[in-house]
Amino acid sequence: xxxxxxxxxxxxxxxxxxxxxxxxxxxxxxxxxxxxxxxxxxxxxxxxxxxxxxxxxxxxxxxxxxxxxxxxxxxxxxxxxxxxxxxxxxxxxxxxxxxxxxxxxxxxxxxxxxxxxxxxxxxxxxxxxxxxxxxxxxxxxxxxxxxxxxxxxxx
Amino acid sequence: xxxxxxxxxxxxxxxxxxxxxxxxxxxxxxxxxxxxxxxxxxxxxxxxxxxxxxxxxxxxxxxxxxxxxxxxxxxxxxxxxxxxxxxxxxxxxxxxxxxxxxxxxxxxxxxxxxxxxxxxxxxxxxxxxxxxxxxxxxxxxxxxxxxxxxxxxxxxxxxxxxxxxxxxxxxxxxxxxxxxxxxxxxxxxxxxxxxxxxxxxxxxxxxxxxxxxxxxxxxxxxxxxxxxxxxxxxxxxxxxxxxxxxxxxxxxxxxxxxxxxxxxxxxxxxxxxxxxxxxxxxxxxxxxxxxxxxxxxxxxxxxxxxxxxxxxxxxxxxxxxxxxxxxxxxxxxxxxxxxxxxxxxxxxxxxxxxxxxxxxxxxxxxxxxxxxxxxxxxxxxxxxxxxxxxxxxxxxxxxxxxxxxxxxxxxxxxxxxxxxxxxxxxxxxxxxxxxxxxxxxxxxxxxxxxxxxxxxxxxxxxxxxx
Numbered sequence: 174x175x176x177x178x179x180x181x182x183x184x185x186x187x188x189x190x191x192x193x194x195x196x197x198x199x200x201x202x203x204x205x206x207x208x209x210x211x212x213x214x215x216x217x218x219x220x221x222x223x224x225x226x227x228x229x230x231x232x233x234x235x236x237x238x239x240x241x242x243x244x245x246x247x248x249x250x251x252x253x254x255x256x257x258x259x260x261x262x263x264x265x266x267x268x269x270x271x272x273x274x275x276x277x278x279x280x281x282x283x284x285x286x287x288x289x290x291x292x293x294x295x296x297x298x299x300x301x302x303x304x305x306x307x308x309x310x311x312x313x314x315x316x317x318x319x320x321x322x323x324x325x326x327x328x
Numbered sequence: 329x330x331x332x333x334x335x336x337x338x339x340x341x342x343x344x345x346x347x348x349x350x351x352x353x354x355x356x357x358x359x360x361x362x363x364x365x366x367x368x369x370x371x372x373x374x375x376x377x378x379x380x381x382x383x384x385x386x387x388x389x390x391x392x393x394x395x396x397x398x399x400x401x402x403x404x405x406x407x408x409x410x411x412x413x414x415x416x417x418x419x420x421x422x423x424x425x426x427x428x429x430x431x432x433x434x435x436x437x438x439x440x441x442x443x444x445x446x447x448x449x450x451x452x453x454x455x456x457x458x459x460x461x462x463x464x465x466x467x468x469x470x471x472x473x474x475x476x477x478x479x480x481x482x483x484x485x486x487x488x489x490x491x492x493x494x495x496x497x498x499x500x501x502x503x504x505x506x507x508x509x510x511x512x513x514x515x516x517x518x519x520x521x522x523x524x525x526x527x528x529x530x531x532x533x534x535x536x537x538x539x540x541x542x543x544x545x546x547x548x549x550x551x552x553x554x555x556x557x558x559x560x561x562x563x564x565x566x567x568x569x570x571x572x573x574x575x576x577x578x579x580x581x582x583x584x585x586x587x588x589x590x591x592x593x594x595x596x597x598x599x600x601x602x603x604x605x606x607x608x609x610x611x612x613x614x615x616x617x618x619x620x621x622x623x624x625x626x627x628x629x630x631x632x633x634x635x636x637x638x639x640x641x642x643x644x645x646x647x648x649x650x651x652x653x654x655x656x657x658x659x660x661x662x663x664x665x666x667x668x669x670x671x672x673x674x675x676x677x678x679x680x681x682x683x684x685x686x687x688x689x690x691x692x693x694x695x696x697x698x699x700x701x702x703x704x705x706x707x708x709x710x711x712x713x714x715x716x717x718x719x720x721x722x723x724x725x726x727x728x729x730x731x732x733x734x735x736x737x738x739x740x741x742x743x744x745x746x747x748x749x750x751x752x753x754x755x756x757x758x759x760x761x762x763x764x765x766x767x768x769x770x771x772x773x774x775x776x777x778x779x780x781x782x783x784x785x786x787x788x789x790x791x792x793x794x
Binding site (some may be wrong): 192193200261267289290302321326 | 340342348735
C-alpha cells in the first residue's frame with residue numbers, strides 16, 4: 174500500500190520531469206498562455222488521479238490530449254497566440270515569424286514548433302501525437318515550405 | 329541578409345523557453361508540493377499559480393502584442409479571402425474597437441490594464457485580484473481582492489475604476505418556477521476618496537415573471553451537471569462615451585439550460601447606472617461595439633449553448649441601446665451544407681444542417697477601420713457524435729478513424745477511456761462525456777461580413793487556409 178509521502182514524491186518527480194515538455198507541447202498547440210494554463214490543468218488532473226495516471230505507459234501523451242481538449246473547451250477562440258518576438262533580444266528572428274506560425278494549421282504548427290523551435294526528436298513528437306514518423310515528417314515539410322514561401326527565405 | 333528559417337525557429341524556441349522558464353521555473357508545481365492528499369483545493373492552488381503567471385504574461389505578452397499589432401498591421405496571408413471593403417481584416421481580438429462581449433468569451437481573457445488617476449501607478453487584473461505596480465510594471469502586489477473572481481475592469485471617464493466581479497450565485501435547488509434576476513457585482517474605486525465601494529445594480533425583471541425551466545436535449549456547456557442553479561455574469565467596457573455592462577443570466581442544471589436573457593446597464597461614472605432590462609431583439613448578442621455614431625450588436629439568432637444546429641449570425645444597430653434594427657445580409661455565398669466536404673489534410677467533414685445553417689462559431693472577430701467594419705465568423709462543422717451503438721473499445725477506435733481522428737487511436741485508447749470511468753455499454757452520460765472529450769470538429773473556413781455604413785452588409789466566404 175502506498176503511503177502519503179511516496180505518492181507525493183512520486184508525483185512531484187513525475188511533474189518536474191514532464192512539466193516543461195508538456196508545456197512546450199501545449200504551447201505549440203494552443204498558444205503560449207493557453208498552453209501554460211492547460212499544462213497546469215493537466216497536472217492538476219494528474220495529481221488528483223495520480224494512482225491511475227502514474228501507472229500509464231504514456232502519461233505524457235495522455236495529459237497532452239487531456240490538456241489540449243480542456244484548453245480548447247476553456248477558450249472558444251480559434252486563434253492561437255504565441256509569445257511575440259523581442260527584436261532586441263533576438264534581432265535575427267523576423268517578428269512576423271510568430272504570426273505565420275500562429276496561422277499554420279494546428280498539426281503543422283505543433284510539429285514545426287516542437288521539432289525546430291524546441292528541438293524535440295522526430296520520435297518524441299510522433300509518440301506525443303500518436304502519429305507515425307513519416308506523418309510527422311510530412312507535416313513538418315508542409316509547414317516549413319509554407320513558412321519559407323511566406324517569408325521569402327532560402328532552405 | 330536574411331537568416332535561414334531553421335536558425336530563426338531555433339532562436340525563437342530558445343527565447344520562448346528562456347522566457348517561460350524565467351517567469352515560472354517550477355511554479356506549476358508549487359501548488360502541489362506538501363499536499364497530504366488530493367482534493368478539491370487543488371483548483372484554488374492552481375488558480376493562484378495560474379493567475380500570477382497569467383498576470384505576468386498579460387503584462388509582457390499582451391501589451392507588446394497590442395503594440396506589435398499596431399506597428400505591424402500586415403495580416404497573415406490568406407490567399408482565397410475576398411473582402412469587399414478596404415478594411416483591415418481581423419486577425420486578433422485586439423483589433424476591435426471599444427466593445428463589450430458576452431461573459432463566456434471575455435475579450436481580454438481575464439485582464440485589462442488601466443492607469444490610475446494621479447500617481448501614475450498601473451493596475452491590472454487577473455482572475456481573483458486586482459494588482460498594482462508603482463514602478464511601471466517591474467514589480468506587482470495585490471491591491472484589492474474579494475475572494476471571488478473578477479471578470480473585467482474598466483476605467484470611467486472621471487477616473488473611477490470599475491471592477492465587475494463574477495457573482496455566479498449558484499443558488500442550489502431553485503426549482504422550476506423560481507425567479508432568477510441576480511446582477512453582476514460591481515465594485516468602484518473612487519478617485520477622490522481613494523476607497524472602494526460596492527455598487528448595487530437594479531435587478532432586471534425576469535422575462536415573463538418566473539422561470540419555466542424545462543429539461544431540454546443536446547445541452548452544451550456551461551450547464552451544470554447536477555442540481556439547479558441560477559447563473560449570472562457580466563462583462564463591461566467603455567462603449568462609446570459610457571460604461572456598458574452586458575449581463576447574461578439563465579437557469580441551468582442537469583438537462584436544463586433555460587431562460588437565458590441579457591440586460592444592459594450603462595453609466596458615465598460607474599456610480600449611477602441605468603438598466604435596460606430587455607434588449608428587444610430576437611437573438612443573442614455576443615459583441616457590442618460603438619462605431620460610426622451608432623451601437624452595433626453582433627450575435628446570433630439564439631445562444632450558442634442551446635443545441636439543435638448552428639446558430640445563425642445576426643447584426644443589429646441602435647442609436648440608444650433600447651431601439652434596435654436588424655441589418656440583414658445574404659448568406660448564399662456560404663457553401664451548402666448537409667453533405668460531405670473535404671477539409672484540410674484530406675479529412676472529411678459533415679454539415680448537419682441546411683445550407684444557411686452551418687455551425688457557425690459563436691465568437692466573431694470584429695475589425696474596425698477608417699472605411700468600414702469587418703466581422704469574421706469562423707465556421708466549424710461538427711460531425712455527428714458517437715452514440716450508444718458503440719459497444720466496445722474496438723468500435724470506438726473504428727468510429728474515431730472514420731471521423732478522421734485516427735491520431736487519437738493508439739494502444740492507450742482503452743486506458744484513456746477507462747480513465748474517465750467509462751465502461752461499455754455506454755449510457756447517455758458516458759456518450760456525452762466521450763463526445764465532449766474527443767471534441768470532434770473541424771474548421772470549414774470563415775465568412776466575413778463587411779459594411780461601410782453599418783446599414784448595408786455584404787457576406788463573403790473564406791475557405792480555410794490549406
